[in-house]
Amino acid sequence: MSSVGTTELRARFARRLSELYGTEVPAYTTLVDECHLVNQRVLDRDGAAAERFGSISRVTAERHGAIRVGTPAELSQVARIFGALGMVPAGFYDLRDAYPQPIPVISTAFRPVETDELALNPFRVFTSMLVPQDRRFFSPDLEKRLLNFLDRRRLFPDELLGLADRAEAFGGLSDKDAARFLDLAAAAFALSPEPVDRAWYTELEKISGVAADIGGVTSTHINHLTPRVLDIDELYTGMQARGIAMIDEIQGPPRWHGPDVLLRQTSFRALAEPRAFREADGTISEGRLRVRFGEVEARGIALTPAGRGLYDDLVADIDQQVAAGAARQEIAPEVWAAGLPDSEIELAKRGLAFFTFSAHGDFDRSLSLSALLDGGFLTAQPIVYEDFLPRSAAGIFASNLTDAGAMDASQGGAPRDREWLADVIGRPIRVPEEIYAAQQEESLLRSGVSTTIDGG
Ligand code: OOG
Numbered sequence: 130m131s132s133v134g135t136t137e138l139r140a141r142f143a144r145r146l147s148e149l150y151g152t153e154v155p156a157y158t159t160l161v162d163e164c165h166l167v168n169q170r171v172l173d174r175d176g177a178a179a180e181r182f183g184s185i186s187r188v189t190a191e192r193h194g195a196i197r198v199g200t201p202a203e204l205s206q207v208a209r210i211f212g213a214l215g216m217v218p219a220g221f222y223d224l225r226d227a228y229p230q231p232i233p234v235i236s237t238a239f240r241p242v243e244t245d246e247l248a249l250n251p252f253r254v255f256t257s258m259l260v261p262q263d264r265r266f267f268s269p270d271l272e273k274r275l276l277n278f279l280d281r282r283r284l285f286p287d288e289l290l291g292l293a294d295r296a297e298a299f300g301g302l303s304d305k306d307a308a309r310f311l312d313l314a315a316a317a318f319a320l321s322p323e324p325v326d327r328a329w330y331t332e333l334e335k336i337s338g339v340a341a342d343i344g345g346v347t348s349t350h351i352n353h354l355t356p357r358v359l360d361i362d363e364l365y366t367g368m369q370a371r372g373i374a375m376i377d378e379i380q381g382p383p384r385w386h387g388p389d390v391l392l393r394q395t396s397f398r399a400l401a402e403p404r405a406f407r408e409a410d411g412t413i414s415e416g417r418l419r420v421r422f423g424e425v426e427a428r429g430i431a432l433t434p435a436g437r438g439l440y441d442d443l444v445a446d447i448d449q450q451v452a453a454g455a456a457r458q459e460i461a462p463e464v465w466a467a468g469l470p471d472s473e474i475e476l477a478k479r480g481l482a483f484f485t486f487s488a489h490g491d492f493d494r495s496l497s498l499s500a501l502l503d504g505g506f507l508t509a510q511p512i513v514y515e516d517f518l519p520r521s522a523a524g525i526f527a528s529n530l531t532d533a534g535a536m537d538a539s540q541g542g543a544p545r546d547r548e549w550l551a552d553v554i555g556r557p558i559r560v561p562e563e564i565y566a567a568q569q570e571e572s573l574l575r576s577g578v579s580t581t582i583d584g585g
């Protein structure tokens with residue numbers, strides 16, 4: 130008998146992590162406070178329009194976190210724990226060829242996929258896995274020692290995994306088991322007091338700070354927890370006014386007068402935290418590691434593959450102009466205004482973004498989508514982008530590293546893709562665009578409209 134269902138378990142876990150992270154990283158609390166202030170101001174300013182991409186209660190509770198693991202076996206265990214919370218892997222991101230700085234990981238995100246589950250609690254966790262087999266970063270000798278180290282550690286106790294399996298199989302847990310599950314899960318993602326082997330950590334850090342953070346310690350930890358804000362430009366200025374130095378830019382689309390698309394994110398480096406180190410002679414000394422940070426995000430409309438293609442072209446165009454000496458902040462809004470329709474309805478007509486459509490009154494069901502929208506027979510509600518952007522993700526990783534590390538681009542990488550990852554963790558990995566397309570399709574069916582949309 131389960132008295133705490135999957136959705137409630139997820140909501141409790143998100144709150145629990147938020148409390149934990151607030152006590153461990155005080156600047157996170159400042160960030161959440163500032164988000165609340167900005168969100169309230171936007172609500173007062175924009176009224177109903179402020180809730181176009183989600184109710185204020187959803188946005189206020191919304192968080193994403195990030196963790197990093199070392200092996201497919203560890204990632205499968207993570208999948209069991211998040212499976213207990215109704216979160217499935219969606220999206221595949223290869224950050225090893227990310228511009229401008231490659232990171233030796235591949236990633237997915239665990240999240241709910243059903244619309245009603247997202248509305249109730251959209252908690253998600255960006256999850257990265259090291260690729261020790263990639264010769265551009267790791268020699269055969271280092272790969273072997275890394276795999277040895279990773280094989281010996283246990284990130285999650287059996288009791289936690291057993292409870293996770295029970296929760297997933299039965300759609301929840303009893304009160305007592307739920308409490309135990311949440312204690313064990315939160316502890317597994319907290320920063321461990323276990324001493325860090327100095328020589329090993331330093332050896333990995335020379336190659337990549339991310340490799341050291343993953344393979345240089347015996348545990349994993351949540352490295353940031355990200356609240357959602359309705360006006361990220363205002364938030365950025367607000368945080369600086371509170372004396373918190375943000376990274377140079379907001380990642381993703383620029384600020385412009387048109388609809389919010391995809392995802393805009395920005396971050397700040399957390400303070401170095403005291404950690405115990407084991408020295409070569411076996412003594413323990415106190416040192417500092419800077420492994421956790423703060424991030425905030427604003428979400429907009431999900432783009433169709435055609436819209437995403439256009440988005441990628443605009444980004445490449447901006448990069449080229451910046452390389453030729455233009456200032457990004459000036460050029461980006463111009464490129465955007467010239468390249469992207471500046472209204473939702475135009476995005477819908479051109480099949481560039483995903484919407485749910487609803488029908489009104491009696492109309493000729495064979496009319497084109499444009500005619501139906503213009504005639505007011507169909508209204509379009511944007512589908513919010515629930516996923517991540519690889520380039521922003523790599524930027525977030527990179528902005529929190531002390532140096533670029535060492536990479537030998539002449540060596541071969543190890544091929545990895547979504548199918549490979551799904552195979553080694555033994556679970557399907559959803560394709561975000563297919564989830565959005567199915568939602569859109571279903572809304573058209575419900576409206577009794579026979580039109581098909583380009584771009585999907
Ligand atoms: C993950 C960074 C990516 C995002 O929001 O794009 C990310 C990490 O640093 O482990 O969280």
Ligand code: NI
Nearest residue numbers: 195255355424
């Ligand atoms: Ni993040």
